[in-house]
Amino acid sequence: MDSSPKIGVFLCTCGHMMNDYFDTRALLASAAKEPGVSSVDECGFLCTKSGLEWLKIKIARSGCERVVIAGCSPHQHELKFRQAIEEAGLNRSLMTIANLREGCVWVCRDKKECLPKAERMLKAAIHRVALAKPVDMVQARMSSSALIIGAGESGVRIALELHRLGIQPLLIDSQPRPEGEREAFLPTPCTILGNGGSSSGQDTGGQRHDFSALVKELSHKKIELLTSTEVREVAGGVGAFRVVLDTQGRERLVEVGSIVVASGSRLEDGANLAKLGSYSRIVSLGRLQKMIEAEPERLERMMITAERRAKHVCFILGGDGPQGEKSLVAPFVKRASIMALNQAILLRRRFKAEVAIVASDIIVCGTGLEDLYRLARQSGVLFFRTPESRPPQVSLEKGVIKVRVYDSALADCIRESASGEDDGGYPILIQADLLALEDEVLPSLGTETLQSILRVDLAGISSFYQGNIHLKPNLSNRRGVFVVGSCHGVEDGGEMLNDIRSVAMAVFSLLSRPNLAVEQKVVINTDKCALCLTCIRTCPHRAIEFGEVKAGQKWGARVIPQACQGCGICAGECPAKAIEMVQYSDDQIFSELTL
Amino acid sequence: MDFTPAIVAFCCENSAYRAADTAGARQEGYPSNISICRLPCSGKLEVIHILKAFEEGADGVFVFACHPDSCRFLLGNVRAGKRIEHTAALLEKIGIEKERLRFFYLSELEWTQFLDLVRQGNESIKSLGPSPIKVKP
Amino acid sequence: MIVAEQKDIAEIIPMTEGYQNILVIGCDTCVTVCLAGGAKEVAILACSLRLAARARGKKVQVDEISIERQCEKEFVDSLQSTVRGHDLLISMGCGIGVQTIAEQFPNLAVVPALNTKLLGLPERQGVWVERCQACGQCILDKTGGICPISRCSKSLLNGPCGGSQNGKCEINKEIDCGWHLIYERLKSLGRLGCLEEIMPAKDWSRSRNGGPRKVIREDMCL
Structure with a gap:
């Protein structure tokens, strides 16, 4: 029936620029000879408003059923043209663009080459469009609710934010009560400066005295919070995830439009701490922070050793830090830098201690951080920079912590005035009463199980997917599953708030409409499907699931159109050739290969 | 003997296709005998597409994928890489030099590399001569 | 599921030597899934095969x-109608498929493109492991659901x-000890007592040792 659809070929000469390269009439004449071509025409500016109107009129008049547009790259105006042909009454996929501008006239060195190449490209496009199939639009129901996993600070905050935007949040936590402590995030510099009495700012991090107020706000707003609850199973896709929750053995099925992971992180002693940490005067940055806030008297006692009156504190960051290479990763260096600077200033001011920071790298990028560094210097904190190849050496000698340091900047001047005593290449000796070392930020316990249930991927330094240049940091590989807070990286209070707002906006923009019109980009022919599960296993976005295709019928694989992102990996893997990408069918690809 | 090889370049629309566009827009020029075939992801490329290209008379096939760890679809480029390796071995046994199939990682911004790769690739296919499929009757 | 793997193309090409019209036949069941x-x-x-022939100057x-x-x-x-005009059939089925085709088309050459490997399951995408050897006398009830015939090397x-x-x-x-798995499994089931029962020598005549086998279900026979 569809044997020879009428094809209209429209050449856009890009403001008659193409006329300089080849005879457009000759090109169109050769195109007109191709089977199925019913009309050919050219236009100066197809991408303009009047050009698009012209296109619509031409399509209507010529009665063509398929459209080839020869002009610039599809990356320029493809959407615009698809919309136009849709308005002209054709299905949006019944169009192919021949990229004559970026792909031909601007490529050929010799103008004589242009016409034959353009002819070849146009012919391929005509053959391709002849095989085009209409793409179905599906109305996907989007439930305006979100499941938030983890009632730490980021989880509670995003629940409130989503509630404000009209999304119904359901907050769950595996623990019996919400805990703000779970987030290993950073004190904001303004908080520290505020503590120092110089400036005041919005208190977002570091201090958790307002966490209980946040939790109270949850109940005011009637936001449901399920404690001692874990996720057992997740099916479906964005807009309609079917999640089985388990509250101490009682199962409950909920349907949510989106899932936000806010599972937080935990702190562990790094390798260095594990080696030396049994000595009571060697502590982690996290431990020191708590002691400054909550146990100042104890800290005071710890810093005073019998022999000496001055209190000496030394920080070692990076290089020889917790996990060798890991401590060189920027977010961790930044976390250690901020923690140490903050604590150093407080130790100077409140405890009148002598403070030295030995580091291979310090990162102070971020609002207020330069100030923090300057403040530390002004208050008399000493900084030593060690090359990564010569990390500081720590030893315990008769209850005294000795840190031997090679500073790359000071090395030469010290060498000259050296007393001749053998220092083993580490000329600076710091005798410390208290030594603070980096600790490790790790994903919360149970994160791995959660990932396998959610079917999102592990990646790099952070526990959830992040870092791919094509993906934004809050996205996971599964559309509709977002990641927020310290479970995907270390951040300070301000960064966390930004993080929360951007995820909240992303959830909102996804779920704000009850229905979402999506293209059915991939079609599975269930008659051919052997149910080998290859597509389900290889789909990077978990957009294919299996089950009864129609109630009571044989099982088959089916695509969740709103979760599908159109990569075609499933079609490439299917051993039964049962999966077809509507706009990239095998036949269409083959038609382009005719040389 | 001057020989112009027919070359198909499969390009991922998220990276190499855009790089090719930029290369075109800069009007630096690259061999016009290279036909670009746009794919949604290099992971969509199947063995049969490459074989068909040779059957249809290609002297060389280039495949461009996003750099490792930056596939928009996470693992399409990795799958493509493995598939190309498999196909190259297959071609060799069929009697087509495996050097006729080239695989490159490229990002959207690397248009100068795109130019270098297609120019060099074109020369290397030229030096291989016409595909054995075409030479014999 | 029957698990097979493709023969090296270098082994298949010589099989087609001297034939002009070849039909490659796939199977939509087990070998599609594997x-x-x-x-x-x-x-x-x-x-x-078309390319290989052309590369060798043939058509x-x-x-x-x-x-x-x-x-x-x-x-x-x-x-029947599809094979007409072909002089060689290449079966991409398991060994059973190749033989069924050979039986149904006695006048045509039939060659296999696969090596039939095992009865098993996919351990993960792209990896298949053996689980059954069709010994004809299942003892999985005594071994906690783990088969010592296929999973113990001996x-x-x-x-x-x-x-x-x-x-x-x-x-x-890399191979798990089948009996270790059986022990662990029975232990977790609290049924280690099963192991105290000595299994008598197996009647291997019901496996391959008794020659080609046949299953007859009289009530289903017409």
Whole structure:
């Protein structure tokens, strides 16, 4: 029936620029000879408003059923043209663009080459469009609710934010009560400066005295919070995830439009701490922070050793830090830098201690951080920079912590005035009463199980997917599953708030409409499907699931159109050739290969 | 003997296709005998597409994928890489030099590399001569 | 599921020597699921053979088709009109498929494109492991659902041999000791007592040792 659809070929000469390269009439004449071509025409500016109107009129008049547009790259105006042909009454996929501008006239060195190449490209496009199939639009129901996993600070905050935007949040936590402590995030510099009495700012991090107020706000707003609850199973896709929750053995099925992971992180002693940490005067940055806030008297006692009156504190960051290479990763260096600077200033001011920071790298990028560094210097904190190849050496000698340091900047001047005593290449000796070392930020316990249930991927330094240049940091590989807070990286209070707002906006923009019109980009022919599960296993976005295709019928694989992102990996893997990408069918690809 | 090889370049629309566009827009020029075939992801490329290209008379096939760890679809480029390796071995046994199939990682911004790769690739296919499929009757 | 793997193309090409009209036949069941002989692989093999012939200066016609199950005469019979004009059939089915086709088309040469490997399951995408050897006398009830015939390298019936170390088999450190698995499984079921029962020597005549086997279900026979 569809044997020879009428094809209209429209050449856009890009403001008659193409006329300089080849005879457009000759090109169109050769195109007109191709089977199925019913009309050919050219236009100066197809991408303009009047050009698009012209296109619509031409399509209507010529009665063509398929459209080839020869002009610039599809990356320029493809959407615009698809919309136009849709308005002209054709299905949006019944169009192919021949990229004559970026792909031909601007490529050929010799103008004589242009016409034959353009002819070849146009012919391929005509053959391709002849095989085009209409793409179905599906109305996907989007439930305006979100499941938030983890009632730490980021989880509670995003629940409130989503509630404000009209999304119904359901907050769950595996623990019996919400805990703000779970987030290993950073004190904001303004908080520290505020503590120092110089400036005041919005208190977002570091201090958790307002966490209980946040939790109270949850109940005011009637936001449901399920404690001692874990996720057992997740099916479906964005807009309609079917999640089985388990509250101490009682199962409950909920349907949510989106899932936000806010599972937080935990702190562990790094390798260095594990080696030396049994000595009571060697502590982690996290431990020191708590002691400054909550146990100042104890800290005071710890810093005073019998022999000496001055209190000496030394920080070692990076290089020889917790996990060798890991401590060189920027977010961790930044976390250690901020923690140490903050604590150093407080130790100077409140405890009148002598403070030295030995580091291979310090990162102070971020609002207020330069100030923090300057403040530390002004208050008399000493900084030593060690090359990564010569990390500081720590030893315990008769209850005294000795840190031997090679500073790359000071090395030469010290060498000259050296007393001749053998220092083993580490000329600076710091005798410390208290030594603070980096600790490790790790994903919360149970994160791995959660990932396998959610079917999102592990990646790099952070526990959830992040870092791919094509993906934004809050996205996971599964559309509709977002990641927020310290479970995907270390951040300070301000960064966390930004993080929360951007995820909240992303959830909102996804779920704000009850229905979402999506293209059915991939079609599975269930008659051919052997149910080998290859597509389900290889789909990077978990957009294919299996089950009864129609109630009571044989099982088959089916695509969740709103979760599908159109990569075609499933079609490439299917051993039964049962999966077809509507706009990239095998036949269409083959038609382009005719040389 | 001057020989112009027919070359198909499969390009991922998220990276190499855009790089090719930029290369075109800069009007630096690259061999016009290279036909670009746009794919949604290099992971969509199947063995049969490459074989068909040779059957249809290609002297060389280039495949461009996003750099490792930056596939928009996470693992399409990795799958493509493995598939190309498999196909190259297959071609060799069929009697087509495996050097006729080239695989490159490229990002959207690397248009100068795109130019270098297609120019060099074109020369290397030229030096291989016409595909054995075409030479014999 | 029957698991097969494709023969090296270098082994298949010589099989087609001297034939002009070749039909490659795929099977939509087990070998599609184990990614060895479905429609996709049929297309690749057919194209490879055409290219190989042309690279050698020859011209052959290679057609392709895939059928529901090569191990059923009725399905194979449906190929009657398709095979007409072909002088070589390449089966991408398991060994059963190749033989069914050979039986149904006695005047045509039939060659296999696959090596039939095992009865098993996919451990993960792209990896298949053996689980059954069709010994004809299942004892899984006594071994906690783990088969010592297929999972013990020696198919022992009464406990592991002396080569079992740290749960691994002596022939290869990658292979789990089948009997170790059985022990752990029975232990977790609280049924270690099962192991006290000595299994008598197995009647291997009901396996391959008794010659070609046959299953007859009298009530189903017409």
